[in-house]
Amino acid sequence: MNYLLAKLKGRGVNKYGILLSGVTAYDFDINNYASVAYEPDHKLDGDCWFKIDAFLGQAFSGDFLKKAFVAADYSQLKAKDLSEIAFICSIQGGDYFFQKVTPSTLIRRKMISMGAQVELEEGSPKIIVNESPGALYVAKQDALYFRSLSTISTIFRGIEVLFKEATQEETSDFLNEPFISVSNGYGVDKVGKFNRKRIAMAMETLGKLDGKTKSKLFTYVSKYCPGLKYNKKLGIFEIGNEEELKNLLYGIEERYYTTLHGKEKRLANSVVSLA
Template identity: 45%
Template sequence: MNYLIAKTKGVRGEFFKVISNTEIYSMPENMLNSVTYDPSYKIEEDEWFIVDSFSEKEFFIDILKNRFFSTDYNQIPTTEYNNMEYLCAFQNDLIFFQKISDSLIIRKKYFSLSGAPIFVQNEPILIVNNIPDAIYNKIEDKLYFRKLSTISSIFPGIDTLYKEATQVETEQFLQSEFIQLDNGYDASKVKTANRKRIALAMDTLSTYSSKDRKSIFNYIKEYCDDLQYDDKNSCFKLKSEEDLKKLLFGIEQRYYTTVLGGEKRLANSVMVLN
């Protein structure tokens, strides 16, 4: 039996039945092109991220913990349609999720393109995407998704997979002996993207020996000619967000040279090959 459930907004938001006996979503054909979630990797159009052993994670939501019984849920009242936060379609051992945004609710006159067209006006419609935002496979105990920010409101706490450096951690990193701040740049000016990169860089640096760090800094100097380096004090001078980004990309070894042509490039995402 297939059931479409809607979760309403707010801390006290409820789950309501919407439609039954209808298959809302189909399993995408490219699910085999899936990789374990890694914040440093940017998936291609035909790829999905995976979180294994999803039921063991702290962000595993309650509605997935118990066996689903449709009788536990009331039919959604029309007054709650504008208050829907996301859809949840139970289709056998697969549960599909779609986040609801205002742009998906359309209020226009329309008629169905069918053998018996019906003209409708003053009744809003909700667009169901061809591809869901997330899919949970109960048998495999795996969550599939494409964009973490899209599903963070569906699975509260899942954004810890891509942690952001705290203010204290950001300040500590910028106080590192190999960094010298200049031109009024400081931790208060570090934005979200670089805070996330700092969190990754801190983990990476913790695995480096003193010899490794020296090699990495030489590597960064080789690729970032415009990133000022003070040879006397052995430190990089950071004047802006762009300077910090270049340093962080270097720590993650994102720069490389092509075999043919010797062109220097920056890797937009990274995947470790076994």
């Protein structure tokens, strides 16, 4: 049987309760969509979802999914609990559909209902069920599907660790690399969130390269980013603002390319490895 549950604000499995039984909240099939392994710098196409395999082995998967669902273990929620709901979970065919409850999905207004008869409902609170869930856990695959990490970060506490940012110390170390010279008063305190994320990725990439390969990489960056000041003899980039740092970091990840036929230089905002 299908069940619609809600998680009340606060921590713990005991905060879950049953709203309805025998209902199908979502008419949604993940098999109709493509999926890619989660990468923080990847921009999804409209018909694609992020995927995390072996989800129950992740520290942020929580306790709720790790225990077999038994309806008798959960109490029936009351109308008074509605304002305390953090998110809902529809269990359908053994899969778990999650949706965060936000002020925009909680309605308390008077509404005209047109069912068997037209009625004026006196503002009883209602939750809007979206066409697609915020996240879907497919039990047989042990896989979590989602489109926005920020949307589900309050459902799966700690999942934001996937959005890895360089720490203050790591950012400082990167700007002190021998191939970088900062200027115009630019420094670690001016490096924004997204460039910190790119620094974390660039540090991992550079850690796999030898000196000769790095030299070739920097020449490649200078070729595609003529606006970046690059001293070829010394192998040093001058970085004076966020845009220049972003261009360098994109280059380290080899995001720049030239089309085969048109010979047009382009930047790939997101990539998927085909290997």
